[in-house]
Structure formats: C-alpha cells, structure tokens
Amino acid sequence: MSGEPLIFEHSRPGRRAPSHAPGACADPVGLPAGLLRTTPPLLPEVTELQAVRHYTRLSQLNFSIDTHFYPLGSCTMKYNPRAANSLAMLPGFLARHPLAPAGNGQGVLACLYELQEMLKAVTGMQGVSLTPMAGAQGEFAGVAMIRAYHAERGDLARRVIIVPDAAHGTNPATATMCGFEVREVPTDPQGDIDLEALRQAVGPDVAGIMLTNPSTLGVFERRITEVAAIVHAAGGLLYYDGANLNAILGRALPATMGFDVVHINLHKTFSTPHGGGGPGAGIVAVGERLEPYLPVPIVGERAGRFVWLTGQDRPRSIGRLSAFMGNTGILLRAYVYMRMLGAEGMRRVSGYAALNANYLMAKLGQAGFEVAYPQRRASHEFIVSLKGIARDTGVTAMDFAKALLDRGFHAPTTYFPLLVPECLLIEPTETESREVLDAFVAALVAIRDQARSDAAAVKAAPLTTPVRRLDDVRAARDLDLAWRGHGMPANGA
Amino acid sequence: MSAVPGDLKYTKDHEWIRIESDGAIAIGITDHAQHQLGELVFVELPEPGRSLREGEPCAVVESVKAASDVYAPVAGTVIAVNTALAGEPNLVNASPYDTGWLLRLQPQPGALAGLLDASAYQQLVDAAD
Secondary structure, eight states: OOSSOOHHHHOOTTOOOGGGSOOOOOOOOSOOGGGSOSSOOOOOOOOHHHHHHHHHHHHHTSOOTTTSBOOBTTSOOOOOOHHHHHHHTOHHHHTOOTTSOGGGOHHHHHHHHHHHHHHHHHHTOSEEEOOOOSHHHHHHHHHHHHHHHHHHTTOTTOOEEEEETTSOTHHHHHHHHTTOEEEEEOBOTTSSBOHHHHHHHOSTTEEEEEEESSOTTSSOOTTHHHHHHHHHHTTOEEEEEGGGGGGTTTTOOHHHHTOSEEEEEHHHHTOOOOSSSOOOOEEEEEOGGGGGGOOBOEEEEETTEEEEEOTTTOTTSOOBSSSSSSOHHHHHHHHHHHHHHHHHHHHHHHHHHHHHHHHHHHHHHHTTOEESSTTSOOSSOEEEEOHHHHHHHOOOHHHHHHHHHHTTBOOOEESOSTTSTTEEEEOOOTTOOHHHHHHHHHHHHHHHHHHHHOHHHHHHOOSSSSSOSOOHHHHHHSOOOOOOOTTOOOTTO | OOOOOTTOEEOTTSEEEEEOTTSOEEEEEOHHHHHHHOSEEEEEOOOTTOEEOTTOEEEEEEESSOEEEEEOSSOEEEEEEOGGGGTOTTHHHHOTTTTTOOEEEEEOTTGGGGOBOHHHHHHHHHHHO
C-alpha cells in the first residue's frame, strides 16, 4: 500500500549484516535448560544497506517536524534542537545501568536535581517528581495525590472531580481512572468558565477541578483566581493540566493562579521528540499541601551529594509509577533544552509562540476565515471554524485537513474542541518563520477557492500522499497490525 | 439540512422518541446528531431488563471524531436493543430514524410529558446551525 514492503518481506535466509552481528556470546548462566530456545528467533535477515534503505524510505513517507510545518493544535509540535539530542546521548548517560549506585552517577543525578529545581521555578511549585512516563501518567499522579490528600484527612465524601466542557478528553478519563465521578461545567460565550455554574457545582462532595490554562479554546482563563477561590473555599484542590504551558512559560506561574498540582509534558513544552507514541515525560509539580504525596523516587541532596529518595524516606508518597525513575533520556533532553534557553529564553518561547499564533490568526481573519473567538487574543493556538464553508460548499474541516497534505503541510487538529463546529485548532509554535506562516495562509486560501469552484476535487484529496483517503471506519473497527509470514499463527488462532 | 420527522418526539440532547402502539417507545439519535458525529464505529447498548432513570447514560455512540453518551430521555425499563448495530454501527448514519434505532423502553407512566415536539426540536437545530 505504501510502496515499501515490510522489513520481513526483504528478508532472505542467511543474509547478514556482519558489521552489526553480535560477536561470540557467552553461554547463558543459571537459566534452566528447558527454557533455552533451540531455534533462532524469527528476525528479518537483511543486509546493512537494505536496512538503511528500508527505514530511510519509511521516514520519507511520513510528515515530520524535520520536513514539514506541523501546526497540530494542542500538541506543541515545535522543533527539537539537535544539541539536546547529542548531549543526552553522551556515552556516560547512555551506558549507565539504572541499578548502578548513586555514588557512581553523581553527574546524571545532578542534571536531574537541577531539572527538578528549574521545573519548580517555571511553575512556582514547592516540589517536583520526574517519574511519570507520559502525560497520562502525570495526570494520574496528580489526581492520585489529590485523592491521597483528602483520604489522609478522613474527608472521604469527596467523590467528584469537576472538569470544564472544553477540557481534553484525558481529564475526565484520569478522574475516572482514579475512582472519581466527573461533573462538567460549561464555558461562557467568551471562552471563560461559567463561574455561576461553577459555584453551583462545588460542594462537600468535590475533591477538585482539572483545568488547562490557557484553555483548549486557545484563550487565557481570565478569572482563574476567582475559580481558585471558589474551589478552595469549598475544600477542593486545583489541578493544572500543563498541555498549554508553552503559552505562558516564563510569564505566569500556575502556583500564582492558585493551582495545587501541575503536570507538564516535557515532550511538548520542553521540546523532546514526540508524536510517535513515546517515550514521554509527564512530570508533576506540587504546592505545599501535596508535597508529601509525590511519587518516588525523587533526587535529593544530602551533604553535597545527590541521592535517591524512595518510599523509606517519603512514607506518605503515592508510590512508584515506573520501574526505575522515569524516562531518563527524555528528562536529559529537556534539561539540556532548558539550560540552553535560560530564564530569558523561556520568556522568548512563550512570546514568540503567542506572536506566531496571533499573526496567523490575524492573517486568516483578514483572508475571510471565521475565527472562533475573534474578540479574544489567542494564546499560543486558536480555532478557525469552517462551518460556513461546509454549509455553502459541502467541503468540511476534514476535507481541508486532507487537502493541506497535498500542499506540503501537516494538518491542524480537526474537530477538537468539540464545542466549535467544523473546527481547525491551529498551533504554529515559536519555531516557525513568518514565511512559513504566510505560505500556510496561502494554502488555506487556495483550498477555499477550490472548494468554491470544484468541491469534488477537494473532497478527493489527498492525491500526492503514499496512502489516499483512509477508510476511518474500517481502520477503527478492523485494525490489523500483525504480519503473518514465517509460519506465524493467523489472528485468533 | 437535517431531517426532523414530524411524528416523533425529541430531546435537547438530540435523541428521538417514537411512541409505539403498544405503549413502548423506541429511541435513537437524530439525523442532526449523526451528521455532527460523523461515521459511527461502535455503539454500546444496555442490557435488556435494565431499569433507567431519566437522564441516565444508557448507551454510547462512538465515531471517528468523538464518543458521546446517549441519555435515557425518560425513565423506564429496557425491553430490546438493536443488535444489528454491533456489526453495522453505521446503520445509525444511513438510517437514523428507522434501521438505526438504538433501544426500546417500557416507559414509566406519565414519563413522556417533558419531551420536545418536532417544531421545537427544529428550532433548536436551527439555532445550533
């Protein structure tokens, strides 16, 4: 389908890449004879050149930040500096065994300790744990700490987490995973939380609220301190979803807004690679009330030496979330990125992220596109609604997204947030030039022109990609990822 | 333009209700709702025999875009569900008012009073557009 066979289909018996073949192996020691395999594993047998060509071709079939503008709203697909990659791959980091004693790893522990301190500075919080290995696990850790806090106080009636209707779907999912019920509060026409509805929603059964600020609508929650006062007065805590931290980095602190716990996707704001399903890093930062509950391990300092603080040192911790201490390679990349930027650079990140978003929003508005909250300044992303064009021409937001691929742009996020019909959520990030933004506007204008003159042509897009329109329904219902060569059993056998 | 048949009752959550001759009701999602959701990939339905409170989530419709709860428009007991949707959820897209029905309820007496008629629902859809 893609024009590139699977690596297994390149395989021929006996083919080798000698320079990569393992040398003579020692016999396994201490394993029961009955558990040792007698036949070689079914790995593809290819030459080095075949392997290089195969993976290079696959990479060329893809859209990536390295090759294309990638304005996927809510995902912060910014450039990942190569320097961070190079330094995180130093042999001393790469070859370190996770069970090596702390005394042999003072360098890596120093980096992680400093990263904890920098993350406290950018959130205003009192404590940080680096262990959550993805955004979802960071959310889980945050809400689990809220739960532990109420439980330790004997306040067991708090069974509800409040989530605004504009929230990421992960927020209600997290609350449910942590054993809470979800209560939704609406957004007002200006994109802020409906405070009156919030006042009605809080009470002695509410454990807390999960919020993203700026919200998924791409606007800053202006009455955040009132929101915090309402929730705190009712005995609840505030959880900050760090998905949109890129917009306020170095300019506003979640702690000042009144939040008790923050999770941050280092793979977004702090520019480590993402989009491929991991590895990620969803660190958590907390205020004083939740500090005792942070997941372990945490890097501590004792008499000038860095040490791992574990459950023995922190008995009220919610526990471990990963076998060792999180995705160290990702943490190191974020560390290097932050050290390269410094405090001044952090402010430039959010400044240019907001400038690029507002420039793009203004240009699209001038070009006649309907901006969802035109009276509001965009944060780092904004929403365009194609409702009018869809009604007039039948060409939908999804058709625009597909047609952008033919013009060399990754599509923005479509149909999220659900509050805005036929929407594109566009996040240019700070790392794009004005020329790229102008070219993106020109592409959207050209697609709109084509929608009016030849809607069927737009609905047929993409024409230039390795796979054309996918059957979304079949992809969801009959997903088939297994290759069944080499006499492997068929699905379900 | 979404179809809004005149002989059905509706809710503001975009569900339709057909009152049948035996006093039972059939429930589905409206043409407007299926347009908004896009092509459905899964439909989750309740167990027959389950009793539902008014407003209780009783089914889930999931499309390539979003998953939405369907709420019991009135209190009642589930007497049948559309088992064909397990294999062909897109019947809801193709025929929301007929072969794409979701479930049948035996409503509690007097439960039908608060439902919208077709013209009230049409106004709601027009306002959303």
